[in-house]
Amino acid sequence: MSLPADELWRPVGGTIPRRQWMKITDPDALPAEVPGDTEFRVLLPADDRFTVLREKLAASSVPVRQMPYLLEQETIAEYQDARGRDRLTVISAECDLGRVGPARLVRTDGRSAEAAREAFDLLWHAHADTGPAAGATVPVAELTPPEWARFLPFPTFNPAQAEAVPHVVDHDGHLMVVAPTGSGKTVIGMAAALRAILGQGRKAAWLVPQRSLTDELDQELQGWRGHGLRVERLSGEYSVDVSRVRDADLWVATTEKFEAICRTSSLREALDEVGCVIVDEIHLLGDQTRGPVLEALLARMRGDATALRLVGLSATVSNADQVATWLGARL
Known part of the structure; x- marks a missing residue:
């Protein structure tokens, strides 16, 4: 038999996985409700029979990519077992398409499961632009509240933005976005800030690694003041007017300056109002000079009791999965 929908989506190990990657080869599979704290990825065959399934997954904000051929159906799950140990389990079977006779389910763990996870990750990144939505733009009004449109620089989102923005708007958890330079990550950061400011009535902070970048970002946000x-x-180049800082909706700051402000008693109440911190160039966690300050800052904030949300942006992270896991973020 094929892997039915309830088997595909059933929590592996009796618990909700923190990460579940799937190859689905049954066009009639019906996804159950997707837990908001699980990072899902789904690979589908590039076949018209999967159009309905793809649309259902998209409606649940599940990232989907398609490729010409899939040799197996598969579920890769990372979770904690009953003893609190990290586990990786893979359940696989032959592809449904064109198969004659019943399929045999195979469950693996250990090094075989790690190899399956690495193979899935390679396929995922290799087919980033082959989906049917590649190259398409999406009107801003389809993904965000109407009142946000005047704060965003363009009337449409590009494909990278359209993939990330639903996770920004519809979820509260930490988020990490990795996309090439020029793909529009600044707009994704804007959406995260707007959700905190307009959607939640809280403040937002946007951290950049260099003083010159505060100037560039400040110019891009000039229209917000209007x-x-x-x-x-x-x-460090500008004196701080405590009253203006306290009243601001959005702070654009270097990491070092924000860290210093976090130790300023006169701004303690204002800091408690921050609902989202956007971290540009989050891969600098590994930088010998800037990394320790950023790591210490994020380590304090990621478990903040005030439901502070972290949104990391980066053009290149060689260990994105590890950073996202450390941050407790959806990748």
Whole structure:
């Protein structure tokens, strides 16, 4: 038999996995409700028979990529067992398409499961632009509340933005976005800040690694001031007006400056109002100079009791999965 929908989506090991990657070769598979704290990825065959399934997955904000051929159906799950140990389990079977006779389910773990996970990751990245939506733009109004449109620089989202923004808008957990330079990560950061400011009535902070970048970002956000939002730039080159900082909706700051502000008693109440921190160039966690300050700052904030959300942006992270796991973030 094929892997039925309830078997595909059933939590492996009796618990909700923190990561579940799937190859689905049954066009009639019906996804169950996707847990918001699980990082899902789904590979589908590039076949018209999977159009309905692809649309259902997209409606559940599940990232989907398609490829010409899949030799097997597969579920890769990372979870904690009853003893709190990290486990990796893979359940696989022959592809449904064109198979004659019943399929045999195979369950693996250990090094074989790690190899399956690495193979899936390679396929995922190799087919980043082959889906039917590649190259398509999506109107801003389809993915965000109407009042956000005047704060965003363009009337449409590009494909990378359209993939990430639903996770920004519809979920509260930490998020990490890895996309090439020029793919529009700044707009994704804008959406995260707007969700905190307009959607939750809280403040947002946007951290960049260099003073010059605070100038660039401040210029890009100039239009926000014209629409009534208070944006304050914080770096070592500018003196801090405590009252203006306290009243601001969005802080644009270097990591070092924000870390110093976090130790300023006069701004303690204002810090408690921050609902989202966007971290540009989060891969600098590995930098010998800037990394320790950023790591210490994020380590304090990732478990903050005030439901502070972290959104990391990066053009290149060689160990994105590890960073996202450490941050407790959806990748």
